[in-house]
Amino acid sequence: xxxxxxxxxxxxxxxxxxxxxxxxxxxxxxxxxxxxxxxxxxxxxxxxxxxxxxxxxxxxxxxxxxxxxxxxxxxxxxxxxxxxxxxxxxxxxxxxxxxxxxxxxxxxxxxxxxxxxxxxxxxxxxxxxxxxxxxxxxxxxxxxxxxxxxxxxxxxxxxxxxxxxxxxxxxxxxxxxxxxxxxxxxxxxxxxxxxxxxxxxxxxxxxxxxxxxxxxxxxxxxxxxxxxxxxxxxxxxxxxxxxxxxxx
Amino acid sequence: xxxxxxxxxxxxxxxxxxxxxxxxxxxxxxxxxxxxxxxxxxxxxxxxxxxxxxxxxxxxxxxxxxxxxxxxxxxxxxxxxxxxxxxxxxxxxxxxxxxxxxxxxxxxxxxxxxxxxxxxxxxxxxxxxxxxxxxxxxxxxxxxxxxxxxxxxxxxxxxxxxxxxxxxxxxxxxxxxxxxxxxxxxxxxxxxxxxxxxxxxxxxxxxxxxxxxxxxxxxxxxxxxxxxxxxxxxxxxxxxxxxxxxxx
DNA sequence: TTTAAGGTATCACGTTGCGTTAGAGTCAAC
DNA sequence: GTTGACTCTAACGCAACGTGATACCTTAAA
Numbered sequence: 001x002x003x004x005x006x007x008x009x010x011x012x013x014x015x016x017x018x019x020x021x022x023x024x025x026x027x028x029x030x031x032x033x034x035x036x037x038x039x040x041x042x043x044x045x046x047x048x049x050x051x052x053x054x055x056x057x058x059x060x061x062x063x064x065x066x067x068x069x070x071x072x073x074x075x076x077x078x079x080x081x082x083x084x085x086x087x088x089x090x091x092x093x094x095x096x097x098x099x100x101x102x103x104x105x106x107x108x109x110x111x112x113x114x115x116x117x118x119x120x121x122x123x124x125x126x127x128x129x130x131x132x133x134x135x136x137x138x139x140x141x142x143x144x145x146x147x148x149x150x151x152x153x154x155x156x157x158x159x160x161x162x163x164x165x166x167x168x169x170x171x172x173x174x175x176x177x178x179x180x181x182x183x184x185x186x187x188x189x190x191x192x193x194x195x196x197x198x199x200x201x202x203x204x205x206x207x208x209x210x211x212x213x214x215x216x217x218x219x220x221x222x223x224x225x226x227x228x229x230x231x232x233x234x235x236x237x238x239x240x241x242x243x244x245x246x247x248x
Numbered sequence: 249x250x251x252x253x254x255x256x257x258x259x260x261x262x263x264x265x266x267x268x269x270x271x272x273x274x275x276x277x278x279x280x281x282x283x284x285x286x287x288x289x290x291x292x293x294x295x296x297x298x299x300x301x302x303x304x305x306x307x308x309x310x311x312x313x314x315x316x317x318x319x320x321x322x323x324x325x326x327x328x329x330x331x332x333x334x335x336x337x338x339x340x341x342x343x344x345x346x347x348x349x350x351x352x353x354x355x356x357x358x359x360x361x362x363x364x365x366x367x368x369x370x371x372x373x374x375x376x377x378x379x380x381x382x383x384x385x386x387x388x389x390x391x392x393x394x395x396x397x398x399x400x401x402x403x404x405x406x407x408x409x410x411x412x413x414x415x416x417x418x419x420x421x422x423x424x425x426x427x428x429x430x431x432x433x434x435x436x437x438x439x440x441x442x443x444x445x446x447x448x449x450x451x452x453x454x455x456x457x458x459x460x461x462x463x464x465x466x467x468x469x470x471x472x473x474x475x476x477x478x479x480x481x482x483x484x485x486x487x488x489x490x491x492x493x494x495x496x
Numbered sequence: 497t498t499t500a501a502g503g504t505a506t507c508a509c510g511t512t513g514c515g516t517t518a519g520a521g522t523c524a525a526c
Numbered sequence: 527g528t529t530g531a532c533t534c535t536a537a538c539g540c541a542a543c544g545t546g547a548t549a550c551c552t553t554a555a556a
Contacts, residue, residue: 004532014533019514034522035534060513082344089340096333252503262504267543282551283505307541497556504551511544522533 001039010047025064026050056084166190170235171228178237184245187238204243211239249287258295273312274298304332414438418483419476426485432493435486452491459487 003014020026021037026047029040039047046067053063170186177183191207214220214232224232251262268274269285274295278286287295294315301311418434425431439455462468462480472480 002532003534013514015514015516018534023513032522032533036522036532037534082348085340085344089337089344092333092337092340096330096337100330250503261543263543263545266505271542280551284503284551285505309541499554499556501554502552505549507547509545509547512542514540516537516539518536518538520534523531524529525531526527526529 001044003037003039006039006044006047009044010051012051020047020050020060023060023064025060052085056088162193166193167224167227167231170238171231174228174231174234178234178241183234183238184242187235187242190235190239191242204247208240208243211236211243214239249292251285251287254287254292254295257292258299260299268298268308271308271312273308304336410441414441415472415475415479418486419479422476422479422482426482426489431482431486432490435483435490438483438487439490452495456488456491459484459491462487 001009003017007014007017017026017037021028026043028037028043030038032038049067050063053066054060058066166186166189170183170190173180173183173186194207194210214224215236221232224235249257251265255262255265265274265285269276274291276285276291277288280286297315298311301314302308306314414434414437418431418438421428421431421434442455442458462472463484469480472483
């Protein structure tokens with residue numbers, strides 16, 4: 001086999017084979033008259049061994065020593081390789097679980113404080129209260145505020161957890177189209193949540209307006225986007241689509 | 249935290265941290281008046297991310313771009329890490345199975361040629377024949393040779409396969425004690441094989457002597473040790489133990 | 497209070513494992 | 527017989543540190 005065939009077969013560059021020849025790590029058994037390198041099956045097997053050792057992080061110099069050593073027992077070497085690969089896999093598994101933990105931790109950390117959580121709903125603390133009253137009527141706003149204030153801490157927490165859940169779900173979908181079925185299903189959950197649990201009733205128009213506020217008011221934007229960049233915009237769009245579609 | 253504390257904690261060198269500072273990849277949040285680098289918790293977290301990317305084979309330049317990018321979303325990055333680690337694990341699994349296959353293949357390939365296989369038994373080809381005759385008597389040696397010569401190719405092959413099987417079994421045990429139960433059981437198989445299939449009868453004393461030859465005659469040694477370094481010595485010891493134990 | 501041990505800092509050159517042209521020859525096919 | 531894909535050697539380049547050399551900082555023990 002010629003250089004490129006070998007290179008393509010095992011997924012390395014021609015230059016690498018040249019290099020291995022240069023440093024005497026893998027000299028092909030034969031060469032043509034023109035000087036072309038011809039690798040034998042045996043060469044290929046040695047190459048495999050070399051790549052295994054490389055994968056394990058051995059420097060080429062050490063690899064050369066190893067495979068040239070008279071005490072080098074291919075079978076033993078293979079067993080050793082196997083063992084080290086398994087160890088590497090174990091390390092990888094650990095890294096993966098570390099990541100999983102970190103992700104979980106981030107999920108936990110992203111739980112907003114209660115204050116932050118309800119900033120978007122307690123209109124009495126919101127600079128947009130006046131606009132909200134004008135847009136959706138006094139009763140709705142008052143009902144919403146009253147309900148929030150009357151809740152116990154535990155109730156607030158449960159509510160907050162449910163909100164986080166919905167947000168996360170939406171965040172995962174934010175790269176899809178706002179009109180998509182999943183997006184609309186997730187947004188419906190949000191709509192239902194607002195209308196049931198939080199005690200006030202949002203008209204479809206108010207719902208659409210709320211979505212717009214998610215983008216216009218940076219306090220909403222900042223909080224929501226903690227769950228994923230662009231989530232606020234995505235929610236606005238999805239909420240608008242939802243409102244328009246269910247009006248008809 | 250100072251450089252060395254960080255270095256020891258995450259398992260990299262101080263020089264590496266210096267380097268990362270040099271190229272602006274990770275500049276510590278603070279420095280003392282004396283110019284000592286002081287790493288914050290935040291720095292540590294960034295370092296973790298850097299090391300993750302490095303583990304995945306990204307060049308430092310790319311890593312710098314990535315973590316400095318405004319669109320860099322830690323959560324998304326973590327998910328990506330996870331995905332790539334899982335892919336890496338898959339590749340590792342493939343490599344491990346490749347090794348397993350290679351080992352199996354080697355097991356097959358180690359089947360000696362018929363000539364080699366029987367060098368240890370056809371005393372007519374063995375320089376030790378004279379000694380063998382003196383030691384175990386003419387009849388035994390003649391019987392052995394006659395039997396071997398009268399076999400068909402197929403019979404030889406079957407016999408050879410059985411031999412290989414026993415050898416492999418012994419090779420796997422060669423790190424245990426020769427007196428161990430498994431070792432003695434495996435050696436008994438060998439003794440029985442010699443006495444039944446190969447047609448000649450070995451006295452316990454002859455068996456012990458044969459074992460010694462495995463070490464003394466390099467032609468035996470070389471062939472046997474193909475199944476694993478030190479197997480010949482192990483067999484000699486186990487055969488001696490077997491002979492002595494069954495004499496009483 | 498000195499002093500020894502161990503950290504830390506900044507150059508600055510060395511090393512590994514190839515990548516990357518550059519210039520020239522080779523081979524198979526049309 | 528001329529493309530086009532491959533091959534060669536040679537030489538420089540580069541990333542990611544390793545490895546001193548030399549000098550300053552810190553701290554606990556003498």
